[in-house]
Amino acid sequence: MNPIGRWLMGGIGVLLLAGTGNAFQFRTPVKVDSSEKIAVGGATLQVDFAEGPLDLGREAVLERVRNAAQAVTIYYGQFPVKTARILILPVRDRHGVFRGTTWGEMGGFPGFTRISVGEKTTQQELNEDWMMTHELTHLAFPDLPDDEHWMEEGLATYVEPVARVQAGQLAAKKIWQDMIEGMPKGEPEAGDQGLDRTHTWGRTYWGGALFCLAADVEIRRETKNRKGLQDALRAIVAAGGTIDHHWPIERALGIGDSATGTHVLAEMYAKWKDAPVEVDLPALWKQLGIRQVADGVELDPKAPLSPVREAITAQWK
Numbered sequence: 001m002n003p004i005g006r007w008l009m010g011g012i013g014v015l016l017l018a019g020t021g022n023a024f025q026f027r028t029p030v031k032v033d034s035s036e037k038i039a040v041g042g043a044t045l046q047v048d049f050a051e052g053p054l055d056l057g058r059e060a061v062l063e064r065v066r067n068a069a070q071a072v073t074i075y076y077g078q079f080p081v082k083t084a085r086i087l088i089l090p091v092r093d094r095h096g097v098f099r100g101t102t103w104g105e106m107g108g109f110p111g112f113t114r115i116s117v118g119e120k121t122t123q124q125e126l127n128e129d130w131m132m133t134h135e136l137t138h139l140a141f142p143d144l145p146d147d148e149h150w151m152e153e154g155l156a157t158y159v160e161p162v163a164r165v166q167a168g169q170l171a172a173k174k175i176w177q178d179m180i181e182g183m184p185k186g187e188p189e190a191g192d193q194g195l196d197r198t199h200t201w202g203r204t205y206w207g208g209a210l211f212c213l214a215a216d217v218e219i220r221r222e223t224k225n226r227k228g229l230q231d232a233l234r235a236i237v238a239a240g241g242t243i244d245h246h247w248p249i250e251r252a253l254g255i256g257d258s259a260t261g262t263h264v265l266a267e268m269y270a271k272w273k274d275a276p277v278e279v280d281l282p283a284l285w286k287q288l289g290i291r292q293v294a295d296g297v298e299l300d301p302k303a304p305l306s307p308v309r310e311a312i313t314a315q316w317k
């Protein structure tokens, strides 16, 4: 088990949380006030609510967990693990969903997510939440050595919005706009030594997401848009590559490549792991047919890689 789990905000967040007794809080038993079970994607999720007030009530939060689990199920074709526990910690006077962490193999569950929900959270904030989906996405990839933490976070960062679009919970335009804004944060800065050796917040979350986007586009380019990263990721889960298993990254990428009949993941990893690889993002957006306009983005159906862009967010057939 990774002792710090997958801290969502990384960087400073890790230090603050780990340094202010969060780890201690985890060892202290949290009193569970109510417990619900939801069935989704062939799995049973146990959703535990710790004591504490929630203006919206627990049913609304439960519904958010259900939506997140459905998006993950749609992307992977099944919920990645058979059982998981989700512990909701209500936080007084706060808004929104925050401080999510997911572990493998904890307390008899293959997956365990602990996440905070503010007492004052509104329905709109729940509708706009992405963190619950991000956390549950972590269940669908094996636990990797610390140096490859970027792969776990990058994958969750990339798959979460795509899964929500496929599930009809988000508009495709919105995620491409977010990617145009977010992906530059994943580019290497001066002194970068590659993803396995540069553990900054930007390279871990957005650098990993950039790797996933570039891999998705390349797999689709090489297979004439018949296969994508989603095929690779589904195959990894089908081979037992979930968060409760510790794998070397090469094993996961090899299974992924076999599923697409390419060597994209292994070859990209060999280049990106110990050297700074830049992606020409403006050129990529142009090829994908994504154009920034005053109030968001415009999607051009005639761009050369427009079918690739559409296939990424289309529901699996």
Ligand SMILES: [Zn+2]
Residues within 6 Å of the ligand: 006, 007, 008, 134, 135, 138, 152, 153, 156
């Ligand atoms: Zn994460």
